[in-house]
Amino acid sequence: MVERTLRVEARLGLHARAAARLVRVASRFRSSLRLERCDGGATADAKSILSVLMLAASCGTELRIVAEGVDEEQAIREVGELFAASFEEADPSVK
């Protein structure tokens, strides 16, 4: 099991579009991925969009990400990258 704490930097928070990207990425891995609000508010399955949306993570919310399974290291790394990029797709043409 690996875990990491991340902050939602996206201006509009984990809204539908951002959540969709997160779920798409999370679903690629065999490991389970859990998101927990650091303020203890709620927990979500990163592979369920409904669950992610219900976290109501607005901009600035701190989340603990817990990955568990065979590819847990890579899963948490890629999810971390997604957070760092504020859920924008990596596109070299965009600054």
Added chain:
Amino acid sequence: MKTEPREIRWHGLGVSEGLVIGRVLRMHNGTKYVYRTTVEEAEIEHELRRFHAAVRLARRQLTAIKERAEKELGRDHAYIFDAHLLLLEDEKLIGDVEQFITEERINAEWAVKVVSDHLLVVYSEIKDDYLRERGSDIEDVVQRLVVALSGERPKQSSLSEHSVIVSHDLLPSAVAELDLEHARAIATDLGGWTSHTAILARGLGVPAVVGLRDFYRRARTGDVVIVDSFRGDVVLHPSPQTLEQYQTEVASRALGGRTELAPLETGPVLTQDGVEIILRANVELPAEFDGVRKYGARGVGLYRSEFLLTRLGGMLSEEEQYAAYVAVAKLAAGEGAIVRLFDLGGEQARNSLSESERNPALGLRAIRFGLRHEPTIRTQVRAILRAANEGRLDIVLPMIVDVHDVQRAREIIKQEQVRLAEEGIPQGSVRVGAMIEVPAAVLTAEKIARTVDFFELGTNDLVQYTLAVDRGNDEVAEWFRTLHPAVLQGIAQSLKAAQQAGIPAIVCGEMASTPVYAALLVGLGATDLSMTPSSIPRVRRALTSIDSKSVSRIAAECLSCATANEVEELIRDRFGRQWPDVFDPDSLPLPKG
């Protein structure tokens, strides 16, 4: 169901001119009623299969929409449909519905509704405004599922040529997103002349008939339909004879070449006795920008900035707004553009920022919203001030009640000017005006005039608030009377206050778009009007044919009337008699039965 469907006619209100023969494209965004029925134990399996089939159908539809959106709008916009697709794949949503069907022995529609209502309740408790609004994504998906269960097929993906968009009530954002290559006309059950849907349709030049009551329920996607907004008629399943008759009319109208073929004048607009009237453009969408120069507008009299938000979804950053305002300033060139600060709340708020209010027209909207959500107004003001360095821009404050509102807003503007100066960021000077659109502002107009650089009279809201009539409510449409003497008094009084204070006053409501009303406004003392760009040639023609003294006399008579009927009768008589060639009887208010 093999019999030939019979021709049916509806009569509504034509709010944007045109005659179109096309095919119905239903757009569902009203609530579909769902009923509860219990099912036999043996039927549960069947109910589950129906549900799974509906999910598959909805997924196919969404995949097609997503692909189309990727092509036409770009990947960024398509992602929202990806979210909708994921919702349909969500094990929790699917699992809960299945469980409900099985345990409660109920029909799939009801199970979908109960499960989604439960989710929406959870959603409505979310503290963050923006995220809470995302509940609408769940509603959207649920709506699609319910429609799929009903066996109807909304073919959004095949927006073929000559589509007539048919909806119960079309949201402004839905109009803004229409594919104008293919959407040829709009027909809706609700709405009135001044609803935002109508204003947008006029701006985009898409023919529209609204107020059709139960048309949406009866029309099916793919049905042949005629939309005749000149007469306010909609004909479903036209008979071969009817079809031929309209085809001839479409052809002759095309030959008659309406406003398009006439050479457009662009010089100063002078009445017969030499009073110059300035005609400006109201704009909100980039699609309307072309019209500003084409129709000879003297700059932009009203830029409805909140449409930036309904189009793009969510609040925009300072940079995004800056780019939009620079574009408007460049468009308006030397004449300048007046940016109205976000007029959020009321009908726009349904799909943007504020939570639902019992009485949104009287609620936290326009300048009140800005003063409550200071960061929003400050970001907007900064973007405008910076853009004013690239071209002439002014700011108008919406829904001002009294001097206190003006002072608070001006204080914020001043602070942002100082901050920009301290940060060494270039900015341009702006004038600050007040929208006069509520009775309190009319009654204190003399005081307000001393605290602002100009007035703008929003006649749509002035009618709504003066007469206490909801402009979007079909039930009270007969009380929405633009020519009510109380409204005319308010306009005259506000214009006089501006004149005494020596500040300009621009009349920018839809009233200015109708030639005879525009002439009446000149009679009431207006010399500066702002309207939908495509109306400018007609208004120009009317105003250059009249003389200001005659219309002043008519206006004075109108002011002494007791009812809207009296005013309308008077206008019909006076204008029809004095300028029969300018105002044909069809363009004048109809006599009341």
